[in-house]
Amino acid sequence: MRAILETTPFLLTGELLWARVPFSPTNIFAPASTPAETIHGLSLLVLIITGAIFLTVFSLLVFAVVKFREKNSSNTDEPAQVYGSVQIELAWTVIPVLIVVVLFLATVRVIAKVQNATPPPGALKVTVIGHQFWWEYRYDKSNVVTANELHIPLSDPANPTPTFLTLLSADTDHSFWVPRLAGKTDLIPNHPNSTWIDPHEPGLYLGQCSQYCGVQHAKMLLRVYVQPRAEFDRWLAQQSLPAVASDNVAEGRRVFESTVCVNCHTIRGTMADGKFGPDLTHLMSRDTIAAGSVRNTPQNLRLWVQNPQTFKPGCLMPAMGLSGAQLDAITAYLESLR
Amino acid sequence: MSSVSVTYDNPPTAGRPIVEILHEWVTTVDHKRIGILYILYALVFLIFGGAEATIMRLQLIRPHNDLVSPEVFDRMFTMHGTTMIFFFAMPILFGFVNYLVPLMIGARDMAFPRLNAFSFWISAFGGLLLYFSFFGGNGLYGAGNAPDVGWFAYAPLTSQTFSLGHSTDFWTISVLLSGVGSVGTAINIITTVLTMRCRGMTLGKMPLLAWLSLTMGGLVILCVSPLTAAQLMLLIDRYLGGHFFDTQAGGSAVIWMHFFWIFGHPEVYVLAIPAFAFASEIIPVFSRKAIFGYPVMVAATLAIGFISMSVWAHHMFTVGMTAAGNTFFVISTMAIAVPTGIKIFNWLATMWGGKIQFRTPMLFCTGFLFQFLIAGLTGVMLAAAPFDWQLSNSYFVVAHFHYVIVGGILFTIFGAFYYWFPKMSGRMYNEWLGKLHFWVFVIGFHLTFDFMHIPGILGMPRRIYTYEPGRGWDVWNLIVTIGVFFQAVGMLIFLGNLLWSWWHGADAGSDPWDAWTLEWSTASPPPAYNFAVLPEVRSRRPLWDLKHPEDPDWHYE
Numbered sequence: 001m002r003a004i005l006e007t008t009p010f011l012l013t014g015e016l017l018w019a020r021v022p023f024s025p026t027n028i029f030a031p032a033s034t035p036a037e038t039i040h041g042l043s044l045l046v047l048i049i050t051g052a053i054f055l056t057v058f059s060l061l062v063f064a065v066v067k068f069r070e071k072n073s074s075n076t077d078e079p080a081q082v083y084g085s086v087q088i089e090l091a092w093t094v095i096p097v098l099i100v101v102v103l104f105l106a107t108v109r110v111i112a113k114v115q116n117a118t119p120p121p122g123a124l125k126v127t128v129i130g131h132q133f134w135w136e137y138r139y140d141k142s143n144v145v146t147a148n149e150l151h152i153p154l155s156d157p158a159n160p161t162p163t164f165l166t167l168l169s170a171d172t173d174h175s176f177w178v179p180r181l182a183g184k185t186d187l188i189p190n191h192p193n194s195t196w197i198d199p200h201e202p203g204l205y206l207g208q209c210s211q212y213c214g215v216q217h218a219k220m221l222l223r224v225y226v227q228p229r230a231e232f233d234r235w236l237a238q239q240s241l242p243a244v245a246s247d248n249v250a251e252g253r254r255v256f257e258s259t260v261c262v263n264c265h266t267i268r269g270t271m272a273d274g275k276f277g278p279d280l281t282h283l284m285s286r287d288t289i290a291a292g293s294v295r296n297t298p299q300n301l302r303l304w305v306q307n308p309q310t311f312k313p314g315c316l317m318p319a320m321g322l323s324g325a326q327l328d329a330i331t332a333y334l335e336s337l338r
Numbered sequence: 339m340s341s342v343s344v345t346y347d348n349p350p351t352a353g354r355p356i357v358e359i360l361h362e363w364v365t366t367v368d369h370k371r372i373g374i375l376y377i378l379y380a381l382v383f384l385i386f387g388g389a390e391a392t393i394m395r396l397q398l399i400r401p402h403n404d405l406v407s408p409e410v411f412d413r414m415f416t417m418h419g420t421t422m423i424f425f426f427a428m429p430i431l432f433g434f435v436n437y438l439v440p441l442m443i444g445a446r447d448m449a450f451p452r453l454n455a456f457s458f459w460i461s462a463f464g465g466l467l468l469y470f471s472f473f474g475g476n477g478l479y480g481a482g483n484a485p486d487v488g489w490f491a492y493a494p495l496t497s498q499t500f501s502l503g504h505s506t507d508f509w510t511i512s513v514l515l516s517g518v519g520s521v522g523t524a525i526n527i528i529t530t531v532l533t534m535r536c537r538g539m540t541l542g543k544m545p546l547l548a549w550l551s552l553t554m555g556g557l558v559i560l561c562v563s564p565l566t567a568a569q570l571m572l573l574i575d576r577y578l579g580g581h582f583f584d585t586q587a588g589g590s591a592v593i594w595m596h597f598f599w600i601f602g603h604p605e606v607y608v609l610a611i612p613a614f615a616f617a618s619e620i621i622p623v624f625s626r627k628a629i630f631g632y633p634v635m636v637a638a639t640l641a642i643g644f645i646s647m648s649v650w651a652h653h654m655f656t657v658g659m660t661a662a663g664n665t666f667f668v669i670s671t672m673a674i675a676v677p678t679g680i681k682i683f684n685w686l687a688t689m690w691g692g693k694i695q696f697r698t699p700m701l702f703c704t705g706f707l708f709q710f711l712i713a714g715l716t717g718v719m720l721a722a723a724p725f726d727w728q729l730s731n732s733y734f735v736v737a738h739f740h741y742v743i744v745g746g747i748l749f750t751i752f753g754a755f756y757y758w759f760p761k762m763s764g765r766m767y768n769e770w771l772g773k774l775h776f777w778v779f780v781i782g783f784h785l786t787f788d789f790m791h792i793p794g795i796l797g798m799p800r801r802i803y804t805y806e807p808g809r810g811w812d813v814w815n816l817i818v819t820i821g822v823f824f825q826a827v828g829m830l831i832f833l834g835n836l837l838w839s840w841w842h843g844a845d846a847g848s849d850p851w852d853a854w855t856l857e858w859s860t861a862s863p864p865p866a867y868n869f870a871v872l873p874e875v876r877s878r879r880p881l882w883d884l885k886h887p888e889d890p891d892w893h894y895e
Contacts, residue, residue, distance in 0.1 A: 078886075218804050
């Protein structure tokens with residue numbers, strides 16, 4: 001079963017974008033948002049300078065190793081003893097100091113540009129809360145709460161509509177890293193942080209938690225869906241609606257509401273208002289479950305509810321010991337949460 | 339040369355009961371024996387740490403591998419990091435420093451021989467305690483387990499809420515014990531260098547190794563003490579209701595990071611400076627030239643020691659410091675590249691115009707020069723804070739610091755092994771096997787750590803027990819794992835060479851390298867009292883003066 005669940009990378013419409021990104025969908029040298037592009041510019045400068053230093057010193061070392069190796073071991077004369085030279089020492093002190101000054105000034109500009117940015121009027125604000133081992137997103141000025149898959153609007157460079165993220169943690173340290181959009185920023189309990197992104201191309205951007213947060217740190221994946229403004233607005237409006245009740249799945253709803261599911265999960269419009277786990281109000285609008293690590297299909301959903309530890313050993317959701325009939329009912333109910 | 343060839347009597351070891359010999363080693367306060375104990379103990383932990391690394395690399399050989407569980411993987415990286423830093427790198431360097439400093443400054447022992455023995459044994463028990471966690475870590479809850487909080491054990495993962503049982507306590511207390519031993523040894527080294535030098539050896543005439551050991555000792559006292567304090571605070575949090583790092587009760591996770599890294603970064607230099615010391619002794623001898631720019635080398639060392647105390651938060655560029663805070667740590671971190679660069683240039687100038695003999699110790703030091711250059715340049719990349727926002731906590735960082743610790747420090751440690759093995763054992767190692775070890779290890783090192791940079795650039799974070807396919811990481815991880823096998827074979831050749839040569843190597847004589855510092859003026863292995871008559875020196879290379887009475891160094895210094 002593991003093989004079926006885990007081996008093939010699941011391709012979803014948005015993920016066909018991968019083909020357009022060289023080497024990797026998480027390549028830091030394929031930036032698509034201002035913070036990542038600014039960092040990319042600086043990193044190229046740093047690479048050129050360090051590359052030049054490397055070539056120079058490497059060549060000198062190779063030359064010394066080849067040229068001054070002992071050719072005739074029977075000749076025991078010692079070479080001329082040289083004890084030092086003030087001029088030479090000064091030269092290789094002053095030149096590196098100058099290089100450091102250049103690098104430092106270039107770096108400071110980028111730090112200021114990225115860190116001192118303030119949100120323009122059209123900016124979207126989202127609070128990101130790191131949990132063991134998933135992401136919670138709360139949209140500002142809206143009742144929308146979702147998990148793991150962040151939807152944000154496209155930002156036109158001429159008329160930017162960036163997204164500003166407030167980063168909080170509910171438990172241990174985490175780190176928000178979507179390499180093509182921005183550098184990483186940690187989510188630390190009692191220590192609110194922030195970051196911002198303004199993607200210039202629509203599509204799906206991948207990333208994952210990059211601060212060790214516990215057993216399932218590896219499967220705390222990030223998916224950022226960048227949509228044109230109108231599409232994003234439709235998504236937000238749809239997400240703000242309460243769950244639609246359907247009589248067809250009344251049995252599944254009864255099972256859900258009469259087990260401990262409700263202690264951790266919220267389904268808006270029902271009595272389920274737990275806060276420890278992901279909000280499930282519009283579960284079926286998400287492509288994945290288990291923090292981006294499992295494709296959201298009815299079969300996977302059923303297996304997940306049956307025993308989450310199969311997919312993510314060590315995750316905090318326990319197996320409920322439900323019967324086959326209960327699992328079918330609950331899966332049907334969850335599938336109705338569109 | 340005849341003037342320094344003195345015959346010494348070593349007590350015979352053959353034919354005596356093993357218990358008596360063991361008793362001598364356990365109760366010894368002789369700096370040479372304690373040095374060898376440190377080295378042997380560190381080698382055992384090197385094997386443990388290497389085995390843990392191998393398990394991790396096998397798990398990561400392909401995506402969604404399930405060789406080990408996530409829990410086991412987390413224990414492996416925690417134990418690997420803790421073992422390699424606290425129970426391999428520091429002890430082995432202390433071992434060499436312990437063995438060499440008194441011999442090189444013409445002393446009969448360290449300043450505090452009993453403190454020396456105490457420091458060794460307390461560190462040794464720290465290491466045993468750490469590994470006992472495999473059996474006792476879960477206390478009464480059931481089977482044991484090792485700590486799984488990572489070697490920098492960020493709060494609040496170490497709190498009672500997230501870390502049940504006693505595995506974190508084993509980590510805390512073993513690191514604390516190791517810290518006590520390290521500070522003891524550091525005090526000993528500083529006192530020895532400052533007060534035990536032979537007649538004529540002013541500070542300016544000490545071998546560079548003594549200068550660098552002195553700097554390392556100072557750094558240990560400054561950087562290990564905050565870590566020890568933080569461990570006590572963590573214990574108070576866990577058992578006495580403290581809230582220093584308890585974020586659920588208003589404590590600060592960031593304060594732990596500061597405590598850890600004000601230790602953690604100078605620690606890199608605690609390890610690197612003795613490595614520089616070995617290179618500074620080995621490169622001149624095999625280039626047949628005096629070290630280039632001795633006063634500048636001393637100044638650069640002190641500058642590195644000084645600046646290294648002000649760079650720690652470059653490990654924290656992603657924790658949300660202010661722009662001003664980030665800027666400060668950018669400039670301090672970049673500044674440290676200058677004295678480090680000066681050192682590389684001086685070693686290069688020492689080789690320039692020499693007659694370089696590529697015996698095994700020199701091969702390893704040459705490898706060190708090339709690799710440390712790259713490690714330093716990737717360090718400059720990481721010092722540019724915005725670049726670090728991308729690279730931090732990725733496999734690029736893992737590759738960078740392994741380049742420093744393996745490519746830089748471990749290579750000079752191997753060099754030091756081959757260089758001083760004849761002095762410690764009285765026997766020559768096998769040169770052919772030594773060179774084979776070098777080449778096999780170089781191949782393994784570069785397969786593993788060159789290619790490890792790439793998945794980091796492609797977005798792979800560290801400390802993940804598995805990864806998704808389709809991210810372009812697969813092939814690089816496969817190559818990285820293949821390199822591990824070469825490194826393991828290199829290690830086996832190394833250990834085999836040492837073991838075989840210890841009993842069967844050719845007689846090395848007192849001065850096999852035609853070297854210039856005082857340890858080569860006494861017998862191999864040296865007698866317990868080191869020197870029958872305490873030496874008197876007039877220059878930095880006393881044996882050069884003896885061998886070249888027509889052109890002694892003290893004419894020029």
